[in-house]
Amino acid sequence: MQVAAENRDETETSKEDITSQTLPFYKLLSQADRLDWILMVLGTLGSIVHGLAQPVGYLLLGKALDAFGNHINNTNEMVNALKKVVPYVWYMAFATFPAGILEIGCWMYASERQVTRLRLTFLKAVLSQEIGAFDTDLTSGKIISGISSHMSIIQDAIGEKLGHFLSCFATFFSGVLIAFISCWEVSLLALFVVPMILAIGATYTKKMNAISATRMSFLSEATAMVEQSISHIKTVFAFVGENSAIKSFSECLARQLHMSKNEAFVKGFGTGMFQIVTFCSWALIVFVGAIVVVAGRAHGGDVIAAVMSILFGAISLTYAAPDMQIFNQAKAAGKEVFQVIERKPMIYTNTEGKILESVNGCIDIYDVHFAYPSRKETLILQGFTLSIPAGKVVALVGSSGCGKSTIMSLITRFYDPIKGDILIDNHSIKDLDLKFLRRNIGLVSQEPSLFSGNIEDNIKAGNSNADDDQIQKAAQMANAHSFISQFPEQYLTEGRPIIRWTETESSNSRAILKNPPILLLDEATSALDTESERVVQAALEKAMQGRTVILIAHRLSTIVNADMIAVVENGIVTETGTHQDLLTNNKFYHNLFELQNISQESYTRVEDSMEEVASIQTDISSQFLDQPDEPREVSKTPQTTLKKGEMKESGEGSIFLRIWFGLKKREVIKIAIGSSAAAFAGISKPVFGFFIITIGVAYYRNNPKHIVGIYSIVFSSIGFLSLFAHTLQHYFFGVVGENAMTNLRRALYAAILRNELAWFEKPENSVGSITSRVINETSTVKTIISDRMSVIVQCISSIVIATIVSIKVNWRMGLVAWAVMPCHFIGGLIQAKSAKGFSSGSSAAYSELVALASESASNIKTIASFCQEDHVIMKAKVTLKKPLTQSRKQSVKYGIIQGVSLCLWNIAHAVALWYTTILVERGQASFEDGIRSYQIFSLTVPSITELWTLIPTVFSAISILTPVFQTLDRQTEIEPDSPKQSPHKSIKGEIEFRNVHFFYPSRAEVTVLDDFSLKIEAGSKVALVGPSGAGKSSVLALLLRFYDVNGGEVLIDGKDIKRYNLRKLRTQIGLVQQEPLLFSCSIRDNICYGNEGASEAEIIQAAMDANIHEVISNLPRGYDTSVGKRDANFQADKSKE
Template sequence: MKIKQQELEKIESTHADEKKDKKKEKKEKKKKEPSVMPHRLFRYASKWDLLAVFFAAIGSIGLGALQPVAIIIFGEFLADFGASITNVDELLDNTIDMILIFVYIGTGILVGGYFTHALWVLSGENQAKRIRQLYVHSILRQDMTWFDKAEEGSLTTRLATDTQMIQEGISEKLGLVIQLMAQVIAGFVIAFVKGWQLAVVILATVPIMAIVGGAMGYYYTKFTKTAQDTYAQAGSIAEQVFAGIRTVYAFSLQDRFSERYDKELDKACATGSRRGLVMGVQMATFIFVLFCTYGLSFWYGAKLVNEGTLTGDIVLIAFFAMLIGTMSLLSLPMNLAAVASACGAAYRIFEIIDRIPDIDPDSLEGIKDGKLTGQIEFSNVDFAYPTRSDIQVLKGFSAKVEPGQTIALVGSSGSGKSTTVQLLQRFYDVLGGDIFLDGKSIKDYNVQWLRRQIGVVSQEPVLFNMSVRKNLLMGATHTVTDDEIVEACRKANCHSFISQLPHGYDTMVGQQGSMLSGGQKQRVAIARAILKNPSILLLDEATSALDTKSERIVQQALDVASENRTTLMIAHRLSTIRNADTIIVMKQGEVVEQGNHNDLVEKDGVYADLVRKQLIAMEQEEGQSDDNRDDSTPVDDGSVMDEKEEVRINMAKRPSIVSSLEGIGLERRREIEQERKWKTTKTPFFKVLMEMKPEWHLIGLGVLGGVLAGTAFPISGLVIALCITVMIDPTVGDIMPAPMQGANLYSFLFLVIAIVAFIGIALQIAAFETAGERYTRRLRSRMFKAFMKQEVAFYDNEENNTGALTSMLALDAKNVNEIISKIVGEISSIISTGVTGFVIAFVYSWILSLIVIGCVPFLVIGAAYESKVEMNFEDDTKKASIQTGEVAGEAIKTIRTVASLTKQDYFEKTYDKAGLRPHKLAQRKAYMGSIGFALSQGMIMYVYAVAFYSSIRLMGIGKINLEQMMVTLMAMMITAFGIGRGSALASGIAKAKYAALSAFEVLERQPSIDPDLEGIEPTSVQGDVNCEKVSFRYPARPDVPIFSGDFDFTGLAGKTIALVGASGCGKSTTIALLERWYDVLGGFARLDEQNVQNYSLGNLRSHMSLVSQEPVLFDLSIEENIRFGVPDSTKITEDDIIKACNAANIHRFVSSLPKGYDTRVGDKGSQLSGGQKQRIAIARALLRNPRVLLLDEATSALDSESEKLVQAAIDNVIQSGGRTTITIAHRLSTIQNADLICVIDQGRVVEQGTHWELLKLDGLYNTLVREQSLNVN
């Protein structure tokens, strides 16, 4: 877009500011994030928890010290072995006690390991549970100023992630830190006491390992974060697409979003490949230094033995003790990081827990006796929202309401009407002036008590995911009977429809009341407010989102609810407030007019002008016929008919309520069936391998690297065994006879092994990681494109919600590549380790090899059992935690309603109750999982005992010698640990298998409406639209007919056709069929006499433009959102965009923004108001210059003033462009000039004609018009 000269200067200054901001951000990032001291992590521990931590810490110290102590026993065993090697009987006598010590140590580790691990987990879980409860309690008591500044998503995320970090930092990870520190201290002490000369040499290599690990770790973390951020950005794009899929399809934006998505994937892939290289070099360097340390240690140790400074057994004790200490020291940072993360997370969580809000609902102070009479007085009130302190919302606002009166506030959006509702509930405090209730300042009242005196019904009423009955009881401030509930519902005009629901008052309403229509939700909210029996009733746009029929029923309910109590009403539809005692007209936070309806109309000022803008033209006999209509159609009879129709309509609009009640069970059954099906399906290994054909060269290099690395470890075991033999065998004289003999040769071989291992590990990790990243990028891209090919019905399926699809893209693609990149790499390494190790062992002693092989399952069993327990509990724990999180999430998301109803305690108790199951699961997991931990730690000692005892017996009968024993044992031990890694792959293989089957299911799915199918592609159309004998049911609700074969309507080119009728009658479905989001089941939907199915999908939609009731804007700039109205190839100038924006009455607003058309609109347009979003959507539609313009409640989100301006702009565009316009509207004033109005009822057109023709029919349309009429005379 071309930019004018003056705008260039603005942009340059903006860029300069952005650079300053970025520098500031970098400086802030460099600052260390605040954290608590480690001991403060336990501030919420009970006495039992602290006692458990004390004994667990002692247990961890013991476990850490036992392994280095076992090295002393091992060294002494070897010393006795060497001394008695010529006398087998003496050898057995000398060593049997030491062999038994291995058994005792193993038993100690088993018992101690179990109780230590269990205590850590249990105490950590108890504290985490308590922290979560306090966190939820603190959040729910915060004031709205705090919520305005906080991010809803981050609050619930912290509940899941930050508390999990704290839990890890005060349980297993802390235990591991203590255990590792004990190993470091014990290992170093033993090494320096036994042979300080060798210990010093080994210690010198530690800084090298630390530097290598630190440097590589820095780059690995850096690349990981960059990749995660980029994938998150890609995920955000996908999430926006899935959430706004109808808009994406309507404007054929698939290729444009695919291109954006691919760009982010390319960045992530490049970063991920670099990370793989860094990881490969890091691990390879670490192992290289480790093997070189082996070589140096044995060479220097041999030298000390040769010189007589140390004996062979002392060298071995010092070497292995130092090795354990060094390895533990290098493992410490990783685990300390978990404790550090816990301290950081605790700071964030504890800060919220400790925060006392300025307006505290927990406070016991303030007046809380008696009952308010309902007198309200605003006295010279000034107010600005804390997050927008530069914009004053109320300026010297004054108003007074006497008890029992009804006062209405009207005015344009942003005039401060809704702010008064917030201030009366004391969500905020005024900045100037005061608010008085019954003559006392609002600040003098107790916050909770005050809110219990006030009932609120808002534009978008919040119902909670519970039964109708429980939702109603949320309003009650005292114990109520069933009769009282029914009576409240009768007054709210909702008892009839509730009684017709499948389970009556016990019917679940779904998330945010999704199982009910807008009118039904409103009436349940009104009944809830009536049950509260408030002194003051606040109605904030309570009927604005409803169709005419629903509005009439809800308005009747509101009239009943307002009786005998003070009522403050806010409305855009002036017909709903004409009977108010006082109407206050507001503009920019000030009162401009005040009086009743008739007085203000006679005054002919701002209010009268607003009335005229909403006026629907009527016949002169309006008053008389209106009276007759009221007399001949009793409200009660009409209401009963409406209820039956409404329930039918609601069932058509939403999934079956019965099915929603059974949803959890059905979902679980589906999962079980899917798992059963997939378990019997083979892992699609070769399919994935063929898909990765472009990466075959990398896979080949990776397999070669895996073979080299796998071979290096058993060979290193062989060399270690030879070194041990040469040092302890008394028959060997000079252990360093020549430069390339004895210990000198073995030390040199470690250098060779180090080089081979370096090449192998670097190749394996770097090649497989790169191959994996490339395939993941390609698979994600293909899956994203496959999702965007699916028909709209695919997205109607509850299983295919935005979160599920986004997760599939993120996780399935990543997990699928692991079938090759991770698992094949590991398997190639494990197989080569196994083959090499078994060959070496069997060559030296096949008998001892078989004995050790018999012990291997006991080594693997611990890790395998722990892994199995983890897998078994993971799914249940995850689901239970999700359900717990949903309770907190719902309360946080609807905090204004929760605070208004004073139900914080209820949600806290519900959260605590929901948390019992995951807590019990965690406790069971602690008891069960600790068995696996203990086995994996302790079984090795039993294996040592069996192996050494068997070796002595075999030596006694002359089957093996010392060298054969040591080589066989070392080779088999290293091989067993290598193969043991395979048990950890089991869960990875299962996860990768399910992910692959899921991904291929998506890729191979054929959409019922395929965008790739060829069809006619005319460059232009006339714009005739026609539906003939259409029958249709939504695929997700096949039992509910929308059209039953008798839906017919015709719209001629260049004309405006308006569709009116009750919610669910089929108005929006007509647009969906013309856009071909769905296909008709019978009959025809046509454009220019051609069945819409004959067109190619892209071409059909290119002739249409859509503006819906809830416009979807994407998280891009305003200009980019508007440009989405036309194909990317179409040249659009700045003037074209400005022209469209002027027509939509939005250019002036956009130009006033600091960044103008480059302003980002935020996620789902969150940075804009509803009216602003709507007008940008209209500009986007107009830029397309379509032959068919589809307006589905296009002005419903606008106030009267904006609505009239936008409607005039749309009218001008319609008249000048000669295009066909199909418009749906609940506000009949917006469609009275249409060329044809079609009244739809029960899936068919029952009346059609112009506004005047339909009035003369005196039928359904006439009734609808009268219900919205305003009398200006």
């Protein structure tokens, strides 16, 4: 079975939608207020001044060359002319300081303010939608993405990236202007080259985006598979689905690998095309410049100023290409965000409607027809009619999927019927104020859900004005008070793992505290054991008094006292009456009664004596298994810690060696070829720095056309060689990195699925953490090989060549160039960070908001039924205050840092020109050698900056990989494949627990089973009953060897289960969990999960045994219907032969 295979078409469709966005960019600024616009205007001013600095610098370089050329035979006049140029370089350096402050500070803070409002607007829009939207359009993933990653992209786009983009365009336009002023002929020719560079950039970006989108869609499938398998790990283990999960995961990785190879080639070829076009353009333009100079229409300095200004202006557009990519991503993200914001709900929560003075609770349902929005072709209700008098208790019974729970959803107006109407006290619920309606209806759903926070806050959701006494009374009525009191913090106990033990009780308490005139109980006690159910049911019966109650129960014992029981078949009420009436007159009800093996006499005994425990016969293979039961007593005896399962420490050095020495021989050959290509690619910067000044000086020599023509041929040759070098470099490093990452992901995923269940219950091994470890953290292997090591080789080559040539040309200027290198270096580091965005890591500040949105999406029905929308928005506003305050401080800090970096960068140029003047004046160097020596090193300094930033990222990436390799090396405590031998025949089923002692590894101080002994004969049916925390689920977990006992032994057919091959043993045990868990695939694949060889007949028979074949057959696609987390109503028998 391939999990999530059914969703591939949808993924491809969504991918096509993303690549064809039409949202106008200005709409992303729709949340801006007056102050934001002022900040953006100031930020634009700063960006423009920043962008002007480089072209003005090249204009001054041209003036310096003119000073040299016009006085080439008179050193004193040359020096005096140079001294007039130097001050302007200093002026430009100091002007960039305030520009940097405005550019970063204003754009950063303005974007933070706008996106804060946008997040709130988005969350308000989500909470205002009808429930049907969450079944179709508004998936949990879409909501979480919308408020987290999409918002981060939008903030990036309308903040620093927009400022950087404007500075790049200012560089381009000012460069064009200066170029035309200096030499219009050369500028005009250069302008014809610019479209070619832009076309290559656009083609490259489009192709990379298309490949990346496809690759990411495959990666999303793989991520979903990992997330599903880990969140359903008990199901995976119980049904021996490890190999199936690994196979599906590997198939997705194989598809991604193919796309990544294409991506590596396009990256290399695209980068090479930039090089060849740039070098050939320089070659042509400088040769034309020589013709212009010979003709006397321009000076050599004018030509160099024009060439450098316009070409580096064009290159600045390529620097803006990533910004444009971010803009496109932001428009794509913005379209999804604004689709939600502008979506008009089918049921408005805030529209004013009738508010009745009092609600008696009379409910009339007339000829209601209904189909869920996600399955419009399947009518659930087909003329449902029922009248419920005020104050009466009405029970709905019927087969799974007949529409019982649907009626409750319609009464609370989670959905509106297609046809028909529902009246409360003779008023259509469509005419009533929606919040008023829901405040007067209490709902306890089949799957109780609680919010993060403490128990008191969860109960108080039913009535925000309730005091402590009222909360405790509600808890007592729901049989939750005594259990809650066992916690050290009692009602102030926080944390979902703890609160989960009281989900049903707390949910019931919340509904009771609401004190509504209408109470809806949808299998409110289904998650409780038999004894607890009777106690809670008795409490609920007291709470029912004086209210209109509609209840659904999975055991008929809880509805025998109902005033009326309605039998629902195929979406209609076929008969109503009391329990006794239906037992006599309704065949369906009578058969349902007999199916549960309940007699009228046994119900009488239950009613007479609450102390007697009902004996329910059910096969051990059908027992429910949820989270480990909370133990009743805390053991004072200290326990020893486990020595198995410890992870071997992996140092950074050993991990680095494992990455490289783990490569196959053919991969090493690819690395060697890629490294050679990278080394050659590194010469382009120092070569350009050397020849561009040499050409500038040649304009003032005799026969400049001949000299420049030779240099033009050299330029063109280097361009062609760079094309091949960059292509080989990026392709070979990319392929090796992708192969290494894919192999590591596959090996890590397989290793994870070998671990025992206790490992998955550790805090550091949550579903999100493991998924991130498999998908995100393993990607650092590719980062190290493809994106880091190849560039490191290129940078080292560039630095070595530049240093040698610079010192060779003039050792004094070469040393000065190294001396001012820190100015370049610091400025370059900050500029590199600025290009990426200073606030790029700020998404972590919104973790609380993301958690709140995720929780709201998962519990949307609970939020709606208890009218908690405003409360959620209020909590969201509180969580957003801290990031906004931090952003104000950070915008000032990073603005100053940006200003300092720009200033330092230009100070280095001023020092170099000043010292060249000193060398010329002293006769220690010619102007040509001085400027050339500095320019070679100056253009190579970015390689030093890049190298400095890359090396720490390699070590950082290795540290990220540490837990990956620790997990990979870990020895599981429960080996699933040992011993290798398996039973020669099927086990008989004789089970014995002999003096078993057990505690959960996560709570070693608490004893769950203390000298537990039980023997079960083969073929017999045994029920385990007891209060919550007695250890019932623990017994089942030990039988499946989810855990090993700490003392005693568990035997099957007289043999210790540790002596069985675990995977083979689990194929002999069937399990149905307390909460039905389905994978995102077809119903057929879910039924035969772990037993892919099952025939169609076996699948159908299993569905018939589980009494769901008829429901499945009525679906348009039958057994091929795709299901997932929101389709848990499809409960099929997943037991294997």
